[in-house]
Amino acid sequence: MQMYSESDVDISCLTDRQVTVLGYGSQGRAHALNLKDSGFDVVVGLRPSGASWAVAEADGLTVQEPNEAVRGAAIVMFLTPDMVQKSLYLSVVDNIDNGALLLFAHGFAIHYGQVEPRADLDVALIAPKGPGGLVRRQYEEGHGVPCLVAIHQDATGNALKTALAYSAGIGGARAGVIETTFAEETETDLFGEQAVLCGGATELVVAGFETLVEAGYQPEVAYYEVMHELKLIVDLLHEGGLRKMHKFISDTAAWGDMISGPRVVDDASRAAMKAILTDIQDGTFARNWIAENENGMPEFKRMMQADLDHPIEKVGADLRGRMDWLAED
Numbered sequence: 017m018q019m020y021s022e023s024d025v026d027i028s029c030l031t032d033r034q035v036t037v038l039g040y041g042s043q044g045r046a047h048a049l050n051l052k053d054s055g056f057d058v059v060v061g062l063r064p065s066g067a068s069w070a071v072a073e074a075d076g077l078t079v080q081e082p083n084e085a086v087r088g089a090a091i092v093m094f095l096t097p098d099m100v101q102k103s104l105y106l107s108v109v110d111n112i113d114n115g116a117l118l119l120f121a122h123g124f125a126i127h128y129g130q131v132e133p134r135a136d137l138d139v140a141l142i143a144p145k146g147p148g149g150l151v152r153r154q155y156e157e158g159h160g161v162p163c164l165v166a167i168h169q170d171a172t173g174n175a176l177k178t179a180l181a182y183s184a185g186i187g188g189a190r191a192g193v194i195e196t197t198f199a200e201e202t203e204t205d206l207f208g209e210q211a212v213l214c215g216g217a218t219e220l221v222v223a224g225f226e227t228l229v230e231a232g233y234q235p236e237v238a239y240y241e242v243m244h245e246l247k248l249i250v251d252l253l254h255e256g257g258l259r260k261m262h263k264f265i266s267d268t269a270a271w272g273d274m275i276s277g278p279r280v281v282d283d284a285s286r287a288a289m290k291a292i293l294t295d296i297q298d299g300t301f302a303r304n305w306i307a308e309n310e311n312g313m314p315e316f317k318r319m320m321q322a323d324l325d326h327p328i329e330k331v332g333a334d335l336r337g338r339m340d341w342l343a344e345d
Contacts, residue, residue, distance in 0.1 A: 018195040039095035040068035042148030061085030123202035138175035160190030
């Protein structure tokens, strides 16, 4: 493993050079503000009709339309949704200077051939391992969120040096920047989302809720046990891994964990995980997702609505409304 820290980074390569951030969502806002506070010359590229324009201006940033924002930039960071990046790149590429660095926070568009960069451009990845709110908050507190760095195209010979300077600007070098590849970042990220963090976790929660309710238990009690308390366990895992979780749960819970966990995540579950990974590695998932977008996302919308209509959502909304320490966006 190759890990870079602040002592390995030379930010002088970006002195008096423009860094353009395309997009001002969770990650875009965090990156732009952190870079600004680090002394970088930051321009944000946005559609004038979008609500984010006024927000970015109120934050004290220079905002321009994407075509203008990329002019003269040493770095152009794409922080828009994956499916938008192809059309966005094609709309701005003629205005990007020779030898500039195209930077991404997720490798999907490059790895699956959605963006085919000009040969004279450097192409790299700086991927913070946390949401934008955390990237901003940790920076403001003097810390940083760890990042991954990968180089896809090194036209100038300075792609890694420039990407690491960017990572320092957003605070990532404070916590460490691990070198990877676009393929590894993209495939592991998609797998984690689908098999564990989003798909796996939510299906496990819903299945647990349904099992208890179908057995006659109150939906509210079921919600507390399988949804509400999940955060308590995730926090322990995040802070100290399996060791801390086992230290702070009861022996009864630990015994149940060890004898029953493998009954839920069994050989069939592991085979499903391997099948998911295969779909990601051979491009099946990407092709299907790209086609779904091009078709107007009918299946995506249908499945999303089914999720939102599930009884666990109604029960959860009612219960969370009684917990005044919780705040929903």
